[in-house]
Each structure stands twice: as C-alpha cells, then as structure tokens.
Amino acid sequence: QERILSSLPLAGVKVMVTAGPTYEPIDPVRFIGNHSSGKMGFAIADEFAGLGAEVTLISGPSAMQSVQRVNRIDVTTAAEMLEACQANFEVSKITVMSAAVADYTPAQVATQKIKKSDDDLKIELKKTIDILATLGKRKQEGQILVGFALETQNEEEHAKGKLVKKNLDLIVLNSLNDPGAGFQKDTNKISIFNRDFEKQVFNTKSKTEVAKDICKAILNLFKPL
Ligand code: CTP
Ligand code: CA
Numbered sequence: 001q002e003r004i005l006s007s008l009p010l011a012g013v014k015v016m017v018t019a020g021p022t023y024e025p026i027d028p029v030r031f032i033g034n035h036s037s038g039k040m041g042f043a044i045a046d047e048f049a050g051l052g053a054e055v056t057l058i059s060g061p062s063a064m065q066s067v068q069r070v071n072r073i074d075v076t077t078a079a080e081m082l083e084a085c086q087a088n089f090e091v092s093k094i095t096v097m098s099a100a101v102a103d104y105t106p107a108q109v110a111t112q113k114i115k116k117s118d119d120d121l122k123i124e125l126k127k128t129i130d131i132l133a134t135l136g137k138r139k140q141e142g143q144i145l146v147g148f149a150l151e152t153q154n155e156e157e158h159a160k161g162k163l164v165k166k167n168l169d170l171i172v173l174n175s176l177n178d179p180g181a182g183f184q185k186d187t188n189k190i191s192i193f194n195r196d197f198e199k200q201v202f203n204t205k206s207k208t209e210v211a212k213d214i215c216k217a218i219l220n221l222f223k224p225l
Contacts, residue, residue, distance in 0.1 A: 008051060008052030009051055009052065009219060010048060010051040010052045010053035010094075010219075011052035011053075012052070012053075012054065013052070013053045013054065013093050013094065014053070014054050014056070014091050014092050014093050014094075015045075015048045015053040015054065015055045015056070015092060015093065015094045015095070015096070016055075016056045016057075016058065016085070016088050016089065016092040016094070016095045016096070017041055017044050017045040017048065017055060017056070017057050017058070017095075017096045017097075017098065018041060018057075018058045018059070018060075018081060018085065018096070018097045018098060018099035018101075018131070019036075019038040019040070019041020019042055019044075019045065019057060019058070019059045019060070019062065019064070019098055019099055020036055020037070020038035020041060020059045020060035020061060020062035020064075020099055020100070021033050021034045021035070021036035021038075021060045021061060021062075021099070021100045021102075022034075022060045022061075022075070022076065022077055022078045022080075022081055022099065022100070022101050022102045023060065023061050023076050023077065023102075024077055024078065024102045024104070024105040024106060024128075025076075025077070025106065025109050026106050026109065026110065026114070026123060027109065027110035027111075027112065027113050027114045028110075028111070028112070028113055029113050030114070032102060032104070032105070032106065032125075033061070033102075034100050034102070034183075035100075035183035035184060036060070036062075036099070036100035036183055037062065037063070037064065037183060037184045038059055038060070038062030038063075038064040039064060039184075039185075039186065039207045040098050040148075040174075040188060040207050040210065040211070041057070041059065041096075041098035041099060042057070042059070042062070042064040042065075042066055043207045043208050043210070043211035044096055044098060044211045044214055044215065045057040045066060045067075045070050046066070046067050046070070046208075046211065047208075047211040047212055047214075047215045048094070048096075048215060049067055049069045049070050051215060051219075053094070054071070055069070055070045055071065056070075056071045056072075056073065056088050056092070057070045057071065057072045057073065058073045058075060058081060058084045058085060058088070058099070059072060059073070059074055059075070059099075060075060060076065060081060060099055060100075060101075061074075061076060073088075077102075077105065078101045078102045078105060078128040078129070078131070079105070079128070079129075081099060081101060081131060082128075082129055082131045082134065085097075085131050085134075085135060086134070086135075089135050089138060090138075092143070093142070093143060093144065094143075094144045094146070094218060095135060095143070095144070095145050095146065096146040096214070096218070097131065097132045097135075097145075097146065097147050097148065098148050098172075099131075100150070101128065101130075101131055102128055103127065103128060104125035104126065104127055104128060105125060105126060105128050106123055106124070106125060106126075107124040107125060107126045108124070130166070132145070132147045132166050132168070133165065133166045133167075136166040136167030136168060137167065139167055144169045144170075144218060144221055145166075145167065145168050145169055146168060146169060146170045146171070146172065146214070146218060147162060147163070147166055147168045147170075147171050147172070148171070148172045148173075148174055149162050149171055149172070149173050149174065150174045150176060151173065151174070151175060151176070152175075152176045152177060155173055155175055155177075156173070156191075156193075156199075159171050159173040159191075159193055160193055160197055163193055163195070163197075168195075169194070169195060169221060170192055170193065170194055170195075170217060170218065170221070171192070171193050172190050172191075172192050172214060173190060173191045173192070173193065174188065174189075174190055175189060175190075175191075178204065180204030181204065185207075186206055186207060187204050187205060187206055187207065187210075188204070188205070188207050188210045189202065189203070189204040189205075190202050190210055190213070190214070192213075192214070192217050194217075194221075200217065
C-alpha cells in the first residue's frame with residue numbers, strides 16, 4: 001500500500017493503453033476508418049506516465065504526439081492492434097482500452113486499386129476479433145481491465161452489458177448525445193461504472209481533466225476496503 005501514498009503512486013507499474021481509430025484497407029488507396037482522434041487515449045497515457053507508470057501506448061493512425069516517456073507502438077488495423085495488445089497484456093497491471101476499433105474489416109483486400117465500373121460496388125465485410133473481450137478472458141487475479149463504451153441510445157444498459165460480458169473492472173461510458181462529448185473534440189463527458197454497477201457521473205471537461213478522473217477511479221480500485 002505504500003506506493004499509493006508516495007508522490008508517484010504508480011512508480012514502476014506497467015500500464016497498457018490503446019488509442020485512436022483503426023484503418024481497415026479495401027485496396028492500396030482506400031480504407032474503412034472512423035472519426036476517433038486519439039486525444040482521449042493519449043491523455044490517459046500521459047496522465048499515467050505522470051503518475052510514474054511505465055506506459056505502453058498502442059495507437060491506431062493519429063496525428064497526436066505522445067510524451068517522451070511513453071513507449072508508443074503504432075498500428076494500423078484491428079488485427080495489428082490485437083497482436084500488439086496480446087503481446088503486451090500479460091505484464092500489464094492496468095490496461096485501458098480507449099481505441100475505436102473497427103468491428104468489421106473487408107473480407108478481401110484488393111491488391112490493385114479498384115477501378116470504377118458502370119455498376120455499384122459491394123464490399124463484403126467480416127467481423128474483427130473483439131480485443132477487449134479477448135483480454136477479458138485472459139485476465140488474471142490482480143490485473144485491472146478498463147473499457148470504453150460509445151453509445152447513442154440505451155447508454156447505461158449497453159455499458160453495463162459490456163462491463164459484464166467483457167469481464168471488465170470499470171467501464172467508461174462516452175455519450176455521443178452530449179454536445180461536449182465526442183470525436184475530435186477537446187472536451188468529453190463521461191460516466192464510470194464499476195462491477196457493482198455504481199455510477200460516477202462527471203461534468204463536461206477537457207480530455208486532460210477527464211483522463212485524471214479516469215486514472216483516479218482506477219487508483220481507487222487499489223484502496224484497501
Ligand atoms: N473493442 C475492442 N475490439 C473490438 C471492438 C471494440 O477492443 N474489435 C473495445 C473498445 O476499445 C472499447 C470497447 O471494446 O473499449 C467497447 O467498444 P464499443 O464499440 O463501444 O462496443 P462493441 O463491443 O464493439 O459493440 P458496439 O460497437 O456494437 O456497440
Ligand atoms: Ca464497436
């Protein structure tokens with residue numbers, strides 16, 4: 001417990017964070033992506049590093065800069081992100097998955113640029129592997145796993161469902177309905193649920209401040225009862 005009392009409460013603790021979108025290639029020039037900027041995940045990685053943790057940040061394509069003391073691994077696709085997460089999970093005491101991972105990827109990637117024809121184009125998509133759920137199954141005693149839920153309806157119900165289904169310790173609900181929340185924005189509005197479904201609601205604030213709230217909620221899990 002003495003670590004928690006020191007000024008760097010996570011000194012030497014290994015933390016893994018995912019951030020950003022994934023890009024799923026259709027052909028050499030096109031991909032399926034999403035609007036995630038990476039801001040939230042990078043802010044979380046920075047905050048953990050500031051608390052003394054040894055942070056590995058696994059990021060999809062993002063214009064964000066990470067702080068020097070963060071060990072950054074750049075990936076492009078959901079499959080690459082899965083591989084990097086699998087390789088780093090076992091040693092991570094705390095894992096926070098804030099990446100917006102593609103749920104579907106093109107079944108085939110064309111080796112040449114697809115030329116337009118007179119017909120419409122259909123692209124077949126196959127499901128990607130759920131990285132968070134995969135890690136949830138691997139989770140050992142003493143490991144903390146935190147996920148995000150991005151919802152536009154029945155938010156709480158869906159978030160709690162994901163918390164249980166993916167074997168998480170906390171889930172951060174990101175509401176896209178709030179004007180201060182969402183992609184590319186510098187602010188966010190979150191709620192956090194724990195395994196007892198206790199809910200902590202936070203005001204709209206900068207993603208840096210939101211990252212502090214998330215880290216604090218995680219540190220609270222280490223508090224003695
Ligand atoms: N996630 C993941 N791997 C995927 C899809 C999602 O690790 N292939 C993670 C995200 O990083 C996030 C959490 O799962 O922490 C929830 O993502 P979200 O898109 O909200 O939920 P899904 O389970 O994908 O369900 P849906 O998109 O249908 O709401
Ligand atoms: Ca999804």
